[in-house]
Amino acid sequence: MPSGVDTSRYLGLYVSEAQEHLEQLSQNLVKLEQAGSTGPVIDEAFRHAHSVKGMAASMGFEATARLAHRMEDILDAYRSLKERVDRATGDLLLSATDALLGHVRATADAKVLPDTSALMGALERKLWVLKPDTTPRPSSPPPPPALARSLGLPPRFALRLKVAAGSATPGVRAFLAHKRLSGLGNVFDLRPGLDDLKAGRLNDGSFSLELETALHETEVRAALNTIADVELASLRLIEPDAPSVPKTNEPEGPRAVGTEPARTVRVRTELLDQLLDGAGELLLATARVREVAKSAPAASRGAMEGEVDRLNALVKDLHAKVMKARMTPISVMTDRLPRAARDIARRRDRDVELTITGAEVELDRAIVDELNDPLLHLLRNAIDHGIEPPVEREKTGKPPRGRVQVNVRRDRDRVVLEVEDDGKGMDDAKLRAAAVSRGLMTPEAAAALPMREALMLCCLPGVSTATDVTDISGRGVGMDAVKRAIESVGGTLEIESQKGKGTRFRLLLPLTVAVVQLLLVDVGDETFGVPVAKVNGVVEFPEEQLARSQASPLLPFGNTLLPVYSLAEVLAVPNGHVHAGARPFVVVEAESGKVALGVDRLRGQEEVVLKALTRPLDLVAGLAGVTILGNGQPIFILDVPRLLT
């Protein structure tokens, strides 16, 4: 960009576009690693790196441009050499992509760009290996181990090798070993140097080097074992291979809507939210006009009601279109999964094939945003705790490669998202025991739980079947957070599992979060909305006939007894009503199971536009949002699962 032009006005565009290029680059790289450097994919990867370089240079972000330039060079080298991208290089390029994303995000937040000089050095060394003739020999030393780890570089081994004393050609033997190791990754710090090595000038027949490779130690040993007269004197991991949490922090900010680049326009997501708010207000205003029209003089009432109907139809149509504009294909989430699966599988030494179907199904953007982390967590769980190591799988007659499937489909007005693995399944006995040992239920209650509910115990905080807490899935968001996120968008979670066969997590999701059907209940002088989706049933029952043998009174419902809570007490609403005779109870699905909520009066049902609560009201437990009814009355919508916690 010519000097003097203010680049800041292009910053937003730069950030969003560069992020998209980098995300696609990352997807390309994973594909390259799987399929070898096939034409179209490497061309595409090259173009993404190239675009980022150009954009960063135009904006004056030198460091970002240089990093992208190196990547472009390496991809170009692979393209012209028609060589396969090996795992070590795949790791390096993915690290570089992540680093570039880090740059772009830092730029967006007006922060100092993270130092990527070590990574830059690694890229330059790789380039030198690929094209020694045209590349200046890199001078920067390899990154220190801690930094290498933070960059996600592969582990490094220190090897010492010895050529058999009787060998007639020690130099060639040593060279052969060096060549074999170079094929496994990047070789550093060769001692003596290559010329001395080739000439056989070895100290007591020994030489040493460091090997940066993504391969397992046993694979390195196996490769050396095919060379006669060269003995591996020692091999040690320089870098303790502490599995680090895969990078899951997703880029913030705007995202393209839709998948057809030619026919879309970028819209800030906040604008979409505002449009939806506006359309929602219009719906409510129309409902209020309808109420007013009812009390209009009889002469004009007919005409008014006709006009209100027309207005209502228009507004509904507008609302539907805004909702549609917010629909985002699920691929926005699932496109990231292959990379994540690869990283997790590598760190845990699993062999996993991930298949994704139905990624074109669309969901409201708000739901997609909310489910990003939970979906990743389910994937991690599947690989980490579900899929067994290849050796173990073969022992039980399974193919060594595990399968994880993410299947999405539309089912009437819902979207069903399943994460399924063919791993070892969940152990319900352990879950029951864990729930008991944490004092969450009695042994009898735990034993009596049906299988489906026992499996759901894994969603209680602190209960997990994983005996080994790994860095990957044992910490951070747990299943309780996953379940909470799913429920926060109005969805539900179901778990099926068969020991030895596998586990299936099924997410039932609404298409949109914004419109909810409410059951309106009165408590004292207040009205509250209970999402109909959470209501199991409504019964009227004389309060004085409730079973009172336990701490809380019990209501007979079907063939069970449900604990009864007075909604007035739970919400601390002053309650002036005395209940003689039958009282209505709303049976809902709370966190702990079904409960009956005692209310004063049922007012009926209404479809409303849910509005999120703002500070400080969002801190109040048990409230999901607020809405304005057709008659203009504002009411709170109850967060049923957490109402009683």
Added chain:
Amino acid sequence: MAKRVLVVDDAIFMRDIIKDIFASGGFEVVGEASNGVEAVERFKELKPDLTTMDLVMPFKNGIEATREILRVDPKAVVVMCSALGQEALVMEAIEAGAMDFIVKPPRAEDVLAVVKKVLGEA
């Protein structure tokens, strides 16, 4: 099943020695070639598990032949045969993708040790 070997050398004398060594080690010599051109042809046709390759041969030398064979099958296992003093050429062949080398005059135990290692049998 015995591993199938293709022996490439321009001297009949040398091929016979190498063939006998392989026979004694339980290998099956499925073919021979006396120059680089022939070597590539025989390789395509026989698809042996192992090819021993002389370095210096008429028409096409062993390094060129090795390169071509690896283009046909990148997983091909080629072991060079060289006299002492040819180290530089052997290293060139290794750069070209040869998996290992044996030194002429070949001694049975050395040759068998190298090829068994290369084929992952030792």
